[in-house]
Amino acid sequence: MTGFLPKRAMGLLALGVSLIAGSASARDLTVVAWGGSSQAAQREVYYRPFTEQTRVPLLEDSWSGGLGILRTRVQAGNPTWDVVQVESDELQLGCDEGLYERIDWAALGGRDAFMPEAVSDCGVGAVVWSVGLTYDGSRLRDAPASWADFWNTQRFPGQRTLRRGPKYTLEIALMSDGVPQSEVYRVLRTPAGVDRAFRRLDQLRPNIVWWTAGAQPGQLLASGEVVMAAAYTSRMFAARRDDRRDFRVVWNGSVYAVDHWVVLRGSQNRDNAMRFVQFATRPENQSRFPTLAMQGVTNLRAARQVDPAVATSLPTHPDNLAVAVSLDVEFWVDNIEELTQRFNAWAAR
Amino acid sequence: MRRTLPQLSNWLLVLPLFLFSAGIFVAPIALMLLRSVQDPELAAAFPRTAAELARWDGQDLPRPEAMSTFITELRGVRGTDRISFAANRLNADISGFRSMLLRTARMLPQADGGDAAETLRRIDARWGERSTWTAMRRASGPVTDYFLLAALDLQRDDDGAVAAVPAERAVFVGVFLRTLWVSILVTGFCLLLGYPLAYLLASLPARYANPLLVLVLIPFWTSVLVRTTAWIVLLQRDGLVNGLLRRIGLIEQPLTLIYNRTGVLIAMVHVLLPLMILPLYSVMKGIGRAPMLAAMSLGARPFEAFLRVYLPQSRAGIGAGCLLVFISALGYYVTPELIGGGGDQMISYFIAFYTNRTTNWGLAGALSLILLLATGLLYIAYARLSRATGPAR
Known part of the structure; x- marks a missing residue:
């Protein structure tokens, strides 16, 4: 060989390539969630028990x-994530783009076993979370009851905190302006409604x-920097439990959504990934989740088995x-x- | 043959690095930038409709044949990823187009029959509007100026003329100017703080200078995220800075030092300061004390000696430090995101938003291209300027 590369270099290159390829072929099942108290709860009730029962090692x-992020991983082929907790918009868009494996609902106990928002072709509802009005009961004697109170700086002087972005914020602005819950999106779908939200x-x-x-909202409330917050309700209840804070949630006008488990297309651990999704949506496993995470679950039987002491603090409680x-x-x-x-x-x- | 061998092995030694940077760095950036002028999604989903629309004069509505071609193709791509990509592209131009297109695809009757335009209009009245079809024509590719215009708060109206976007949507020009302004301020503050410190480091004997230098280097080696988070703790309302100022009686009410521009500047100056100090220090180390002493022995007062002898000699360090800080600041993302308020986000925030969140990679590419061009132009201006004023050494 008298070409550009001497034989030995070619051999080394080939060895390098095979090493890289080899290291990628044996990878443990990888589950990806949103961190914080929610993932800590998942570790306790899903990840560890799953590995104990199935002997399948699990990375998180x-x-x-x-x-x-998901699209680049799937398009590159052989994604290094297998199961991912996604929000509803990522579920919808990713499913339309073919980024996820199809869900075998028969293996999960059928579509009817879950709340309707949790059911789709590409994902299974994992948690129900919500954003609501919260305040520190030890600082505010006069209790706010609605988003209108959130805007009332006469009765409740001080700063408030909202999420920096239009999502939830515009809904909240409209509700504070007297738009009833059922009308929020009808109003927001009109240009005049968007103007109204920004004026508010x-x-x-x-x-x-x-x-x-x-x-951040919990820290801002705790330090007294703000008197009210539009915050994830689960974090407020977790702070109530763990840090003995007197945080209170006003459910009136809260905005809730469902996160979903999906399995990325082309996952080399597809079978184990599906096994994990089945495990994490079984009623006996899901029913233990809300006590730790203060978030709702999607399996209807699991929702009924939740500890009654916790149930009223969940977005999924009927009230x-x-x-x-x-x-x-x-x-x-x-x-x-x-x-x-x-x-x-x-x-x- | 003998003489070329060492050359060949030199090349082979460089080859891995070359391949690495070509594959990991140059190619992805080039591909990303290319996306700012490519527009393949609509033509991939509806090739014949795209061809029809390219022939349309843009007046009234496309001819009925174009509409029935569109219906046929829409039926064909139902449920594929191609319709989703096309829908995203159109939605970037007109919000709501995505759901309209997908709903139309779902609701199309199985068999052709009657007036195609009427069929579409019955599903959604917007199919009877010219602006719907001009948006599709704008997206029919294969190349487009849509993203580059959008990155400058411009758009093409229904007649194809370039016009400003509505004032309430115009955001990017302001953000580019803000990015430049914040970077200039950060560079200025870094120079003000860094120059005396570098001078001190360069003039102290090694046994004092080295420990001080380590104090500069430790933050330099610490993650940006950690340093930024530390500033949150220091600057918040009940944080250390406010506590200290209150205790020594300088203020009564706590200052708002975070979630605003002040906080962004404080944290960014701190994060980027080592990039100013290190090049200054290495240049000043080379100057030494002799020139100042010589100037003063010839009768210059210390300040005059500094201004006319030392400062010009340290110019290479100032240039390198300012360039490093300024160009790094242009791309800053984490610090303004965590410490800034609503009006402090820099352009990288939007590039990340369109790349990761909404997958509008065309617009992300266009914003990146403009940022890269601006950076390149500023660099060229700097190189010209420093050559025109002559080398300092």
């Missing part, structure tokens, strides 16, 4: 969402501190669902880009 990872935010602007990470808004996935898939641009243009003014 966490992420904070984003369809782009204008009124509160000097009193808003924005949060970006889910842990809480009755006054809540279900996050409109289609609306946000359609409008997230335009409204994020508009939100940022508004925030910078």
Whole structure:
């Protein structure tokens, strides 16, 4: 061989390639969730028991969402994640793009065993979470009861915190302005409704501190920096339990959504991944989750078996669902880009 | 043959690095930037419709044949990923297009019959609007200026003329200017703080200078995320800084130092300061004390000696430090995201948003391209400027 590469170099190259390929072929089942108290609870009730019962080793990872991340992993082939907890919009878009394996509902006990929002071709509902009005009962003697109170800076002086972004924030602004829960998305689908939401935010602007990470509202409430927060209810109840905080949640006007388990297409651990999804959605396993995570579950039998002491603190409790808004996935898939641009243009003014 | 052998092995030694940077760095960036002018999604899903729309003059509505072609193709791609990609592309132009297209595909009658335009209009009235079809024509590819225009808050109207987007959506030009401004401020503050410190380090004897240098290097080796989070703890309302200021009686009400521009500047200056100090230090180390002493022995006062002798000699360090800090600051993402408020996000925030969140890679590519071009232009201007004023050595 008198070409560009001497024989030995070719041999080394081939060895290198085979080493890289070899190291990629034996990979443990990898489950990816959203970190924090929710993933800690999953570790306890899903990950460890699954490995103990099936002898399948399980690696965990966490992420904070984003369809782009999943798309690049699947398109590159042989993704290094197998099971991922995704939000409803990622479920919808990714399913349309063929990023996920199909769910075998018969193996999960049938579609009817789950709440309707948890059922789709590509994913199984994993947790039900919500964003609601919260405050520190040890600081606020006068209890707020609605988003209108959130906007009432006369009766409740001080700062408030909202998530920096249009999602939930615009819904909340409209509800504070007197739009009933059932009408929120009908109003938001009109240009006048969007204008109305931003005008309402204008009124509160000097009193808003924005949060970006889910842990921030609790810290801001605890330090007294804000008097009220639009926050993940589960984190508030976890702080109540673990840090003895007197955080209280107003369910009226809370916004809830379902996260889903999906299995990435081309996963080399596909069978074990599906086994994990089955394991993590069985009623006897799911029913233990809310006590730890303070989030709702999707298997109807599991929901009935939840510890009654915890049940009233969950988004899935009938009394809480009755006054809540279900996050409109289609609306946000359609409008997230335009409204994020508009939100940022508004925030910078 | 003998003489070329060492050359060949030199090349072979460089080859892994070359392949690595080509594969990991150059190619992905080139592909990302290419996306800002490519527009393949609509034509992939509806090739014949795209061809029809390219022939359409853009007045009134496309002819009925085009509409029935579209219906046929829409039926064909139902349930595939191609329709989803096309729907995303159209939704970027007109919000709500995605759900309209998918719903239309679902609701199409199985058999052809009657007026195609009427069939579409009955499913959704927007199919009877010219702007729906001009948006599709804009997306029919294969190349487009849509993303580049959008990255500059511009769009093409229904007649194809370039116009500004509605004021409430215009965000990117402001963000680019903000990115530049924040980077300039950060560079300026870094120079103000870093220059005296580097001077001190360079003039101290090694047994004092080395421990101080380690204090510069430890933060340099610490993760940006850790340093940023530390600033949150320091700057918050009940944080250490406010506590200290209150205790010594400088303020009564706590200052708002975080979730605003002040916090972003404080944290970014701290994070980037080593990038200023290190090049300054290495240049100053080479200058030594002799020139200053010589100038003063010739009658210059210390300040004059500094201004006319030392400062010009340290210019290479200033240039390198400012360039490093400025260009790093342009791409900053984590610090403004965590410490900034609503009006402090820089352009990388949007690039990440369109890459990871909404998969509008065309717009992400266009924003990146403009950022890269701006950085390149500034670098060229700097190189020209420093050559014009002559080398300092």
